[in-house]
Amino acid sequence: MPSSDSLAETDPDVADAITAERTRQESNLNMIASENHLSEAVIEAQGSVLTNKYAEGYPGSRYYGGCEHVDTIETLARDRATELFGADHANVQPHSGTQANMGVYFAILEPGDRILSLDLTHGGHLSHGHHVNFSGQLYEVEQYGVDPETGYVDYDELESMANDFEPALIVSGSSAYPREFDFDRIGEIADDVDAYHLADIAHVTGLVAAGVHANPVDVADFVTGSTHKSIRAGRGGMILTGEEYAEDIDSAIFPGAQGGPLMHNVAGKAVGFGEALQPEFTEYAERTVANAKALADVFIDRGLSLVSDGTDKHLVLVDFSESHPDLTGTDAEGLLDDVGITVNKNTVPGEERSPFVTSGIRVGTPALTTRGIDESTIEEIAHLMVDRLDNPDDETLADEIDAEVDRLADEHPIYDR
Numbered sequence: 001m002p003s004s005d006s007l008a009e010t011d012p013d014v015a016d017a018i019t020a021e022r023t024r025q026e027s028n029l030n031m032i033a034s035e036n037h038l039s040e041a042v043i044e045a046q047g048s049v050l051t052n053k054y055a056e057g058y059p060g061s062r063y064y065g066g067c068e069h070v071d072t073i074e075t076l077a078r079d080r081a082t083e084l085f086g087a088d089h090a091n092v093q094p095h096s097g098t099q100a101n102m103g104v105y106f107a108i109l110e111p112g113d114r115i116l117s118l119d120l121t122h123g124g125h126l127s128h129g130h131h132v133n134f135s136g137q138l139y140e141v142e143q144y145g146v147d148p149e150t151g152y153v154d155y156d157e158l159e160s161m162a163n164d165f166e167p168a169l170i171v172s173g174s175s176a177y178p179r180e181f182d183f184d185r186i187g188e189i190a191d192d193v194d195a196y197h198l199a200d201i202a203h204v205t206g207l208v209a210a211g212v213h214a215n216p217v218d219v220a221d222f223v224t225g226s227t228h229k230s231i232r233a234g235r236g237g238m239i240l241t242g243e244e245y246a247e248d249i250d251s252a253i254f255p256g257a258q259g260g261p262l263m264h265n266v267a268g269k270a271v272g273f274g275e276a277l278q279p280e281f282t283e284y285a286e287r288t289v290a291n292a293k294a295l296a297d298v299f300i301d302r303g304l305s306l307v308s309d310g311t312d313k314h315l316v317l318v319d320f321s322e323s324h325p326d327l328t329g330t331d332a333e334g335l336l337d338d339v340g341i342t343v344n345k346n347t348v349p350g351e352e353r354s355p356f357v358t359s360g361i362r363v364g365t366p367a368l369t370t371r372g373i374d375e376s377t378i379e380e381i382a383h384l385m386v387d388r389l390d391n392p393d394d395e396t397l398a399d400e401i402d403a404e405v406d407r408l409a410d411e412h413p414i415y416d417r
């Protein structure tokens with residue numbers, strides 16, 4: 001019989017590290033734009049006996065016996081995804097957002113085909129063709145960027161690049177771009193040059209599901225997303241597409257890119273999508289965006305420069321190169337970490353420092369909004385952040401800010417203790 005002893009009894013080293021991580025999450029204010037806090041129900045589904053099960057294939061057509069219950073679960077996840085996003089077909093098996101993109105590339109491209117996507121330093125993602133990623137190694141890639149003056153995607157440049165480069169695929173979507181993409185315009189450009197359009201909504205999956213962000217499902221050939229960022233469905237990825245590409249996408253994921261699906265994570269997606277179908281989730285998504293706008297307003301009032309001067313969604317990108325020329329993204333990340341506020345350094349358009357140093361930070365609101373933090377509290381937090389960044393050597397002030405952060409974290413618990 002497998003041991004039924006608790007983790008704390010069988011492996012205190014791992015158990016203690018998990019407990020410490022839980023305490024870290026509770027006691028810090030997490031403003032990493034790509035992270036969130038899942039419900040206990042999603043965590044329970046992910047930590048279940050489903051991890052024991054092989055289920056290569058799809059519901060109703062598996063390569064293993066005993067799949068009747070995992071079929072129920074995957075069907076629920078697919079049906080809820082198609083309902084949430086208004087798509088014909090959903091594949092919920094990708095292990096991550098990167099593997100969702102891999103599935104789309106494998107379905108429609110041959111090695112050497114051309115991809116046009118957003119530059120990483122302008123907010124794009126490794127899986128959109130960066131040379132250190134499989135996508136940059138297998139395909140020929142050119143990248144569009146944002147207008148250095150406005151911080152918005154330069155669609156005219158994108159159009160002329162598409163005409164010259166004649167890509168097979170144009171990718172929209174980003175990790176660190178604070179504005180909505182004009183999916184219609186990119187779709188038209190893709191049509192004109194006879195390219196496919198993939199909209200990678202990784203960061204904004206929850207905002208799209210809730211209807212507070214443009215939904216590309218009707219204008220893009222493929223939509224990919226992460227399921228653990230602004231939607232709280234657990235670590236993983238998904239692909240949405242029309243009936244015409246459904247079979248190609250399914251076979252590109254399995255057997256093309258993956259073996260057995262992680263059925264415990266598919267169950268997490270089913271539960272998280274179910275939560276996102278509830279009216280409270282719309283309120284959550286609206287509050288996430290309102291919080292990001294409130295954060296942007298305080299930062300701007302206090303003299304910080306934001307790429308594109310604000311945000312349409314759940315994150316802002318702070319560019320220190322004018323307001324604090326000596327402050328690097330790494331320094332800022334460390335100064336905020338000292339007082340219990342977690343953010344990540346980020347390159348900014350026109351970046352002059354290395355990606356390990358950078359001149360900016362990305363600051364997001366999904367995780368804080370999950371713990372019930374509202375606009376007035378976000379404003380308070382924004383002031384604490386700027387106080388810290390403006391006075392890096394003031395240790396007395398740092399102690400005061402740290403105490404305020406502790407109080408705010410305490411007042412907004414994530415999980416019942």
Ligand SMILES: *Cc1c(COP(=O)(O)O)cnc(C)c1O
Pocket residue numbers: 034096097098099124125127173174175200202203226236237
């Ligand atoms: C986060 C992200 C992904 C996927 O990331 P994974 O870590 O592989 O889940 C893909 N595209 C974009 C734009 C992202 O921000």
